[in-house]
Amino acid sequence: MLPVVALASLSAWTLALAPSLPRLLPFALVSPLPHDASAEGHHVDELLRYLTISTAACFGVLMSILLVALVFHRGRGRIARYTHGTRRRDRLAAVIAGAVVLFGIDAVALVRSSSALRASFWRYPDGDPLAFRVEVTGQQWAWNFRYPGADGVFNTPDDIVTLNDLRVPVDRPVYLQLTSKDVVHSLYLPNFRTKIDAIPGSVTRLWFEPRETGKFEIACAQHCGAWHYKMRAELTVQDGADLARWLQRAAEDAALRYEAADAEAHDGWAWTPAP
Amino acid sequence: MSGVRAPALAAGGDAGEGEAAATLSVGMAVALAAIAMTFAALLLAYGIVRVQAPAWPIAGERPVPPLWGYRLAATAVALAGSLAMWRAARGPDRAAQGSDGTTIDRGGRHHVSGSLLVAGLCGAAFLGLQVASFVTLRGRQIGPGAGLGASVVYALSAFHGVHALAALLALAPALYADARRRPLRRARLRAVASFWHLVTGVWVVVFLAVFVA
Amino acid sequence: MSADLALAPAGFWRRAVFSTDHKVIGRQFLWLGLVFLAVAGALAMLIRWQLAHPGIPVPVVGGVIFPASGGVVSPAAYTALFTMHGTIMIFFALTPILIGGFGNFCLPLMIGARDMAFPSLNMLSYWTMFAATAVLTASFFAPLGPPAAGWTSYPTLSTAVGAPGVAQTMWVVAIYLNGASSVMGAVNYITTVIRLRAPGMTFFRLPLTVWGIWLASILNALFVPVLAAGAVLLFFDRVFGTRFFVAGSAIKPGGDPVLYQHLFWIFGHPEVYILILPAWGIAGDLLAFFARKPAYGYKVTVWALIAIVVLSGVVYGHHMFVSGMSPLLGEGFMILTMIISVPSIVLGVGWLGTLWRGAIRFTTPMLFALGLVTVFGVGGFTGLFLADVLSDVYLHDTFFVVGHFHLTMSAAVLLGAFAAIYFWFPKMFGRMLNEPLGKLHFALTLTTVLVTFGLQLVLGYAGMQRRLADPSAYAFLRPLMPLNRVVSTAAFVMGAGQILFVVNFFFSLFWGPKAPANPWEVGTLEWTVSSPPPHHNFDVIPRVFAGPHELGNPVMKEARGRDYQVQSEELPG
Numbered sequence A: 001m002l003p004v005v006a007l008a009s010l011s012a013w014t015l016a017l018a019p020s021l022p023r024l025l026p027f028a029l030v031s032p033l034p035h036d037a038s039a040e041g042h043h044v045d046e047l048l049r050y051l052t053i054s055t056a057a058c059f060g061v062l063m064s065i066l067l068v069a070l071v072f073h074r075g076r077g078r079i080a081r082y083t084h085g086t087r088r089r090d091r092l093a094a095v096i097a098g099a100v101v102l103f104g105i106d107a108v109a110l111v112r113s114s115s116a117l118r119a120s121f122w123r124y125p126d127g128d129p130l131a132f133r134v135e136v137t138g139q140q141w142a143w144n145f146r147y148p149g150a151d152g153v154f155n156t157p158d159d160i161v162t163l164n165d166l167r168v169p170v171d172r173p174v175y176l177q178l179t180s181k182d183v184v185h186s187l188y189l190p191n192f193r194t195k196i197d198a199i200p201g202s203v204t205r206l207w208f209e210p211r212e213t214g215k216f217e218i219a220c221a222q223h224c225g226a227w228h229y230k231m232r233a234e235l236t237v238q239d240g241a242d243l244a245r246w247l248q249r250a251a252e253d254a255a256l257r258y259e260a261a262d263a264e265a266h267d268g269w270a271w272t273p274a275p
Numbered sequence B: 001m002s003g004v005r006a007p008a009l010a011a012g013g014d015a016g017e018g019e020a021a022a023t024l025s026v027g028m029a030v031a032l033a034a035i036a037m038t039f040a041a042l043l044l045a046y047g048i049v050r051v052q053a054p055a056w057p058i059a060g061e062r063p064v065p066p067l068w069g070y071r072l073a074a075t076a077v078a079l080a081g082s083l084a085m086w087r088a089a090r091g092p093d094r095a096a097q098g099s100d101g102t103t104i105d106r107g108g109r110h111h112v113s114g115s116l117l118v119a120g121l122c123g124a125a126f127l128g129l130q131v132a133s134f135v136t137l138r139g140r141q142i143g144p145g146a147g148l149g150a151s152v153v154y155a156l157s158a159f160h161g162v163h164a165l166a167a168l169l170a171l172a173p174a175l176y177a178d179a180r181r182r183p184l185r186r187a188r189l190r191a192v193a194s195f196w197h198l199v200t201g202v203w204v205v206v207f208l209a210v211f212v213a
Numbered sequence C: 001m002s003a004d005l006a007l008a009p010a011g012f013w014r015r016a017v018f019s020t021d022h023k024v025i026g027r028q029f030l031w032l033g034l035v036f037l038a039v040a041g042a043l044a045m046l047i048r049w050q051l052a053h054p055g056i057p058v059p060v061v062g063g064v065i066f067p068a069s070g071g072v073v074s075p076a077a078y079t080a081l082f083t084m085h086g087t088i089m090i091f092f093a094l095t096p097i098l099i100g101g102f103g104n105f106c107l108p109l110m111i112g113a114r115d116m117a118f119p120s121l122n123m124l125s126y127w128t129m130f131a132a133t134a135v136l137t138a139s140f141f142a143p144l145g146p147p148a149a150g151w152t153s154y155p156t157l158s159t160a161v162g163a164p165g166v167a168q169t170m171w172v173v174a175i176y177l178n179g180a181s182s183v184m185g186a187v188n189y190i191t192t193v194i195r196l197r198a199p200g201m202t203f204f205r206l207p208l209t210v211w212g213i214w215l216a217s218i219l220n221a222l223f224v225p226v227l228a229a230g231a232v233l234l235f236f237d238r239v240f241g242t243r244f245f246v247a248g249s250a251i252k253p254g255g256d257p258v259l260y261q262h263l264f265w266i267f268g269h270p271e272v273y274i275l276i277l278p279a280w281g282i283a284g285d286l287l288a289f290f291a292r293k294p295a296y297g298y299k300v301t302v303w304a305l306i307a308i309v310v311l312s313g314v315v316y317g318h319h320m321f322v323s324g325m326s327p328l329l330g331e332g333f334m335i336l337t338m339i340i341s342v343p344s345i346v347l348g349v350g351w352l353g354t355l356w357r358g359a360i361r362f363t364t365p366m367l368f369a370l371g372l373v374t375v376f377g378v379g380g381f382t383g384l385f386l387a388d389v390l391s392d393v394y395l396h397d398t399f400f401v402v403g404h405f406h407l408t409m410s411a412a413v414l415l416g417a418f419a420a421i422y423f424w425f426p427k428m429f430g431r432m433l434n435e436p437l438g439k440l441h442f443a444l445t446l447t448t449v450l451v452t453f454g455l456q457l458v459l460g461y462a463g464m465q466r467r468l469a470d471p472s473a474y475a476f477l478r479p480l481m482p483l484n485r486v487v488s489t490a491a492f493v494m495g496a497g498q499i500l501f502v503v504n505f506f507f508s509l510f511w512g513p514k515a516p517a518n519p520w521e522v523g524t525l526e527w528t529v530s531s532p533p534p535h536h537n538f539d540v541i542p543r544v545f546a547g548p549h550e551l552g553n554p555v556m557k558e559a560r561g562r563d564y565q566v567q568s569e570e571l572p573g
Helices: A002-029 A041-072 A088-121 A240-257 B017-052 B068-090 B109-139 B148-179 B186-212 C012-017 C022-052 C075-111 C119-139 C167-195 C208-240 C257-291 C298-312 C327-339 C341-355 C364-387 C389-395 C399-429 C435-461 C475-511 C554-560
Strands: A132-139 A142-147 A160-163 A165-169 A174-180 A185-189 A194-198 A204-208 A214-220 A233-238
Touching (some): A041 C341, A088 C389, A142 A233, A160 A240, A174 A185, A174 A194, B017 C257, B068 B186, B109 B186, C022 C075, C022 C475, C075 C167, C075 C208, C075 C399, C208 C298, C298 C341, C327 C341, C327 C364, C341 C364, C364 C399, C364 C435, C399 C435
Antiparallel strands (some): A214 A233
């Protein structure tokens, strides 16, 4: 019975998936990860690769043992071996399996993760004069980006505030501080392997360093209401000169639009270094 | 625990009275642990809120008046109620006990009756004081939304108050049976008493953590 | 509790509706759970339709369910769909089936008791759950729409700020009632196992099913109250205007939405273990029963389960790695979460050791138990990707998480629930389910589960976020739409395949062959009584002499001509 069912399922699945295979093939040949445009993102990719290989290997070993048992140790004709699995070597099997997982996967992943986090992701460029700072305010359902303007101080009349338009320089650390006007959002940069929640009433922070120019997508990664799926912004990485030109034009625009009496629009905050 | 020693393994569904009492004790212990966890989590929330606040009471909020009169009276009444319940569940000194020691018979009834009544009155008084304190606060324009401090006071007191009401309601069958001169099961009284003690204990902690601190 | 053995209550209402008999209450929970499993499954089908064909009206039922948008799943409707799917699956399907249903039915029988420690509390627990379902069902019809803040209900989206109207408040009330029912059940189960075991039934002779349910009950008793606390504060915020989670319009001291996340996940992580512990226990028993040999390393398995229970309380922070928590705290949670993988692998070794050199019988319950082991293997390993802060920052809130928890929690638990149903149906209803139909159901379910949720791991790896009404709004996700369609196809086949189960269930209920007392030829106590058992369970409370998986003992074969020893039977000679 079982072989018939197995064969039937396999055939059904092959027939069902066959038309889609051409479109699925790219995923088998190329990594499905989005293009990495960041300086530090490779740590994430390497860790993911290591985890995939090590867990797949472990899983493969366990599955092989399972399949051997299912094929060769079945049927009413057999006599099952009467053991409670309490001998010394039985306990050893558990210890070895635990050790392999703990030291082979857990410990290695832990060390790689911790070192990468401490060396880069958690090292906010607080003292770095090259850091390009932007304050981000999420709202339902858009991202507001506030640039400090010529005076380098936030929440002053020369601030530039854009909607869904984040422009940053290439090869310089980009340092973001975030909050939200209403509900919890999450700023997600798939091409930079990072994200952070934007929480009303508090300030979170994120930094990354783009390695190439171009346009990338910014997504929201925390359910924030019906139009969560449309909370998309655009990240444009430009080289110094292009960015300076844009900032210049944007500053002129901001000066024209500045309205001292509009208190709601002045929702920047004093830049606070990481604790 | 009553005088009957339960064997290490209970005899399943054919248990006698003493074993049923032991089972009730275990069940109550678990139930009380669960209820205590709810209050522990609420107090944890309060702790986190307080630690994260730059100052307490929070600047810019109207401070919640402690209403010491009400709070101290409520605490006293709660403790008195617990004491009365302890006396009632302990059983009278000279009771005529059933052969398995679990039924409180007529002999020392008036001790039990008295204690139960006192406990009931204390419980009612506690609830009355809590309600009065809410009304007073509202009268001074401090509602639950007046700030984080007010939120803590209202939420913790109200949620605790609901349990205090439940404790009072749990006492009702015993009071009723007592009035009708029916025998009371000591195990059940103990169970109700332990719930009372938890409610009192939680109030003492809330009183110290929220009002005194 | 006095034992008037022969007296079952008379009258339809006392016997079948307001009964205190754990077997009746267990079946009531099972029915409730199965109905809501179907409802949540249907919601999943709608979700999958929208993800595969965004903007296209749902065929056949679209016009009826979504009249306002012409049969299309609107973005607001989508948020309600995934909220209710998750809420119902966890709280109103899996919990009632495994814990309310099988916990109730099996526990007293397996430990040799006549009923639970507190039969009236048991009945109250069912009706409280029923009340919770009534409130939740009513919330579907709230004027401003059903609850839509996700099953996690994070503020401030779930406060009056993000979710005006009565639906979210009703959600909170339904969750609170559900939690109360669970805690009542936990009090009962914990006490019953401690106090009402038959003489000779030591803790280390309990079937693993009992261990799984008992340990899950301990977690229930300790951690559901924490959810209750969060729910109470959210309720106060919504109804009385308190400011626990409401932060104000800009950066101002006051409430903290992240506080809710702490309270929620202190409950939430143990919750996933609450769901899987019974399934692990059932799998442990079934693998031994159908390999015809004792469970491998029974004691070590029990200690591993206990270790997981203890650890489950201290790993919750891994759900909050991107909420801005301090790096040190993040590292602490990362280390603790990874440690849980060790007892989990010990469980896996136990299962494999049980099968090894067995005489495996591929009955339907066994197939589902094997499926559970396989699916949990895939899902469990993917947990390591999420335990690690560095990889989790990228994978958080993507479909990788969705694939992970569906594989581990839902599929493993769901497969475990099916295993339990196929195994105990004869005992519960006195008839046998159809084997060939069961095997076909298994084949369809296992393959579709692996394809559906396995491919979701790929989608998440590629960066697709969860809870998106239309992923094609992002350019980087458009190439993934064909993959979404494959996932949806697999999901539709999975849904359709369950019809086999429904047909089998109802047909066998009325016309299945009558079940003998011990159709599976195993030794736990519930198989020593008739199928279904009499009202009082046991004529005489048995005395226990052996463990639950005494199979394959050559002494038994020689002396009695069968390969299993009943727990209440002394070893001959």
